[in-house]
Amino acid sequence: MAKVTPITEHFQHFVQDLKESFWGDMQGQVQKVAKKFFELLSERQRDLYMVSPRYSRAEKRKDYRNGYYERDFVTRFGTLRLRIARTRRKGFLPEVLQKFQRRAEEVSLLIREAFLRGISTRQVGRVVAILTGDVVSAQTVSRLTRDLDDIVRQFHQADLEDDWGYLFLDGVSLRVRRPGGRKRVQMLVAYGVKRDGRRHLLAFMRSRGESQGGLGSIAQ
Numbered sequence: 228m229a230k231v232t233p234i235t236e237h238f239q240h241f242v243q244d245l246k247e248s249f250w251g252d253m254q255g256q257v258q259k260v261a262k263k264f265f266e267l268l269s270e271r272q273r274d275l276y277m278v279s280p281r282y283s284r285a286e287k288r289k290d291y292r293n294g295y296y297e298r299d300f301v302t303r304f305g306t307l308r309l310r311i312a313r314t315r316r317k318g319f320l321p322e323v324l325q326k327f328q329r330r331a332e333e334v335s336l337l338i339r340e341a342f343l344r345g346i347s348t349r350q351v352g353r354v355v356a357i358l359t360g361d362v363v364s365a366q367t368v369s370r371l372t373r374d375l376d377d378i379v380r381q382f383h384q385a386d387l388e389d390d391w392g393y394l395f396l397d398g399v400s401l402r403v404r405r406p407g408g409r410k411r412v413q414m415l416v417a418y419g420v421k422r423d424g425r426r427h428l429l430a431f432m433r434s435r436g437e438s439q440g441g442l443g444s445i446a447q
Contacts (some may be wrong), residue, residue, distance in 0.1 A: 231263070247414060249399050252428040256382050257342050258304045260375055264338060267371055268308050268358060269321040273312040276319045290316040299323065303335035321356045330357055343401075344433065346376040387429060392422040398434065408433075 277290060293315040300307050311321060327334055334357055341350040352368045395418040395419045417430040 247413075249428070250361045250416075251400070251425070251433075253342070253431070254304055256378075257339050259378050260342050261302060261304055261338050262309060262345075262370065263375060263378055264354070265323060266306070266312075266326070267374060268310045268323045268355065269309070271367060272321050272323060273314065273319055276314070290319065299377075300327075302327075303331065304339075325329075326358050334358060341375075343431075346372055346379055348372045352373065353358060374390060383430060387419070390421070391419040393420040394418070394429075395420065 273292065273340065274284045275439055277292065291314060293313050295310045296313050298309050300309050300313050311324070313319065334354055337350060337354050337357075341347070341354070344350075348365075348368050354370065355371065395416075397416060399416050401414055401415045402411055413434050415432050415434045417428045418426050420426045
């Protein structure tokens with residue numbers, strides 16, 4: 228069983244470093260969400276590019292689906308290797324990638340905030356609208372939201388090892404971007420620290436403050 232140790236003066240510097248590096252520690256999970264998001268959007272845009280519905284044998288087809296290709300794409304979260312949908316005649320290029328390069332900062336912050344607060348259809352719809360510039364159906368947004376939410380759920384429900392030297396539970400105040408400007412939000416975070424000093428972000432949740440109940444919930 229991992230040992231829970233109260234924060235003393237001896238650990239204050241280490242704990243402060245944990246707080247300051249929260250975004251960096253969370254980056255790997257945000258990368259997964261961003262990667263999945265771009266790949267799903269490229270597929271959707273390929274479907275719209277085709278004249279007929281997916282896998283249809285209709286004669287009036289201007290091109291054919293031809294699997295996927297991989298491409299490295301530089302984002303705020305690091306370089307992502309994306310699996311991009313393509314067509315046989317190579318006339319299709321996902322508009323989402325072109326527009327992202329022009330509005331990378333705005334889209335990156337929206338994706339990061341969506342992961343932090345929980346994936347919602349409203350946020351997914353906002354990002355899709357920025358990247359495609361077209362009206363997005365409720366069905367498309369719902370599908371994207373469901374797929375992205377699966378990734379977030381996997382992080383929060385993943386089985387954890389029981390070989391931690393220390394377990395830190397604490398509150399972190401973060402500034403996130405909102406339509407009306409930046410706003411501070413309170414997060415409860417759980418870090419596991421191996422005996423060799425390596426740390427891992429285990430869990431996080433929104434909170435109104437560092438209440439005993441909130442810390443107990445995240446510890447579970």
